[in-house]
Amino acid sequence: MSEPKMEELKFEQALARLEEIVRLLEQGESTLDESLALFEEGVRLARFCNDKLDEAEAKIEIMVKEGRIEPLEVEEA
Amino acid sequence: MQPITVSELTKRISSALSVPAFQSLAVEGEISNFVHHASGHMYFSLKDAHSRVKAVMFRSRNRLLNFLPKNGETVIAVGSVGVYEPSGEYQLYVEMLFPKGTGDLHLAFEKLKAKLEAEGLFDAARKRPLPLLPRKVGVITSPSGAALRDIIRVLTRRFPAVQILVFPALVQGEGAPESLIKALQLAQDTDCDVLIMGRGGGSFEELNAFNDEQLARAIANSAIPVVSAVGHETDFTIADFVADLRAPTPSAAAELVVPLQEELQRAVTSAAKRLVGALRRQISAERRFLTQLASSAALQRPDYRVNQLRQRLDDLFTNLTLHNTHKLALRRSQLGNLAGRLETLSPLQTLARGYAICSDAEGHVLRSADQVQPGDAVNVTLYAGLLLCRVEGRKCP
Numbered sequence: 514m515s516e517p518k519m520e521e522l523k524f525e526q527a528l529a530r531l532e533e534i535v536r537l538l539e540q541g542e543s544t545l546d547e548s549l550a551l552f553e554e555g556v557r558l559a560r561f562c563n564d565k566l567d568e569a570e571a572k573i574e575i576m577v578k579e580g581r582i583e584p585l586e587v588e589e590a
Numbered sequence: 591m592q593p594i595t596v597s598e599l600t601k602r603i604s605s606a607l608s609v610p611a612f613q614s615l616a617v618e619g620e621i622s623n624f625v626h627h628a629s630g631h632m633y634f635s636l637k638d639a640h641s642r643v644k645a646v647m648f649r650s651r652n653r654l655l656n657f658l659p660k661n662g663e664t665v666i667a668v669g670s671v672g673v674y675e676p677s678g679e680y681q682l683y684v685e686m687l688f689p690k691g692t693g694d695l696h697l698a699f700e701k702l703k704a705k706l707e708a709e710g711l712f713d714a715a716r717k718r719p720l721p722l723l724p725r726k727v728g729v730i731t732s733p734s735g736a737a738l739r740d741i742i743r744v745l746t747r748r749f750p751a752v753q754i755l756v757f758p759a760l761v762q763g764e765g766a767p768e769s770l771i772k773a774l775q776l777a778q779d780t781d782c783d784v785l786i787m788g789r790g791g792g793s794f795e796e797l798n799a800f801n802d803e804q805l806a807r808a809i810a811n812s813a814i815p816v817v818s819a820v821g822h823e824t825d826f827t828i829a830d831f832v833a834d835l836r837a838p839t840p841s842a843a844a845e846l847v848v849p850l851q852e853e854l855q856r857a858v859t860s861a862a863k864r865l866v867g868a869l870r871r872q873i874s875a876e877r878r879f880l881t882q883l884a885s886s887a888a889l890q891r892p893d894y895r896v897n898q899l900r901q902r903l904d905d906l907f908t909n910l911t912l913h914n915t916h917k918l919a920l921r922r923s924q925l926g927n928l929a930g931r932l933e934t935l936s937p938l939q940t941l942a943r944g945y946a947i948c949s950d951a952e953g954h955v956l957r958s959a960d961q962v963q964p965g966d967a968v969n970v971t972l973y974a975g976l977l978l979c980r981v982e983g984r985k986c987p
Contacts, residue, residue: 523721525722525723528854531858531861531862535861535864535868538864538868541871545873548868548872552869555862555865556862559862562854563855566851566855566858570751571752571754572753572754574755574756575755575756575757576758576773576776576780585754587739
């Protein structure tokens, strides 16, 4: 399969592919070379997923006028 | 005239009422004699200045009422007319009941709902799945409402790194549907990948902005999945039916839209662990296989195979030499034979005895004087050397 570029990947696609790779590896039907390639891809996907999860702080914004976006202050209730 | 039984009369009246004109109608009147029976059914009368009609609303229908009817209240009752045979009284079997005033709104709601449903706008097949992890959540609601605070609180609790973009909109009163549609359209040009549209609880009239036909169509046409979150659990609006997902409340919408961050982290961590484990197992399996190979006879005595090969090589070489020697002798005797035959055919011996060969300029051997003309060049080959001659004359036979 052609491997999509990491940065275009959505989290759910990355997680789904990671789980597929784990399944393939656990079936143990690949050659060692294939397994190493899968493993490498899996490690990259796991890192990508973790990065996505750890990404930045929450950002809360409000569209004040058409196209103009400002941060939104939220008062704690 | 043949008399009929009371039962027969009642049956005839009952069947006379089973015509469309009496089967689906809306009646406006004031409630009186209202009784909510222990069985759950409601019995009352509807009256106006001149008339009164008995009415019953069974438990299965009145469970859905979001108000408690009171004596003196003017209502619109939707249902059919039938006969209560034991007492021979006709009465109104009420399916839906609305307070006068909102009654019109409710009727419009039912009509629009039926229309859009018939168009297929509510079909399950139209509903799009929500992203597992949205990059940005758009929230279309009143910027000052409690709904927005609830949504933000739940979103940030479940997923601390969530990105939220709020699209302010009027959620009730004049211009609210247009305002919601505008916000929905603005959201289309952003990188939000899911939208929550809603407001907190309110009366039917207050929620009515979400029963707008154009808004319903805008939701259906949204390229981004829309989660509706209007009012409370028991409130249903047209927006709820057409949205990709209906959340019972704004907080619930937030729950449905983002996953728990720790849950996803656990999923990723567990997949990574299994990944490493699976590879490790394969490597140790390959290593065992390698050890097995290393202990095999072939690898234990590495010269074994080489010696085998060396011997084979010797054999081949011997064969090759024998073969060639034989072939050479054969060729040599063939050559001697041919040389002998060549000797007897050669003109050299004849030339040595003083004969000559005469040929024309093209090298054709001449056997007759008429093959040339006087003046032609001819070559005369002697035993030793060649004479280049010209014909002076000839004597043809």
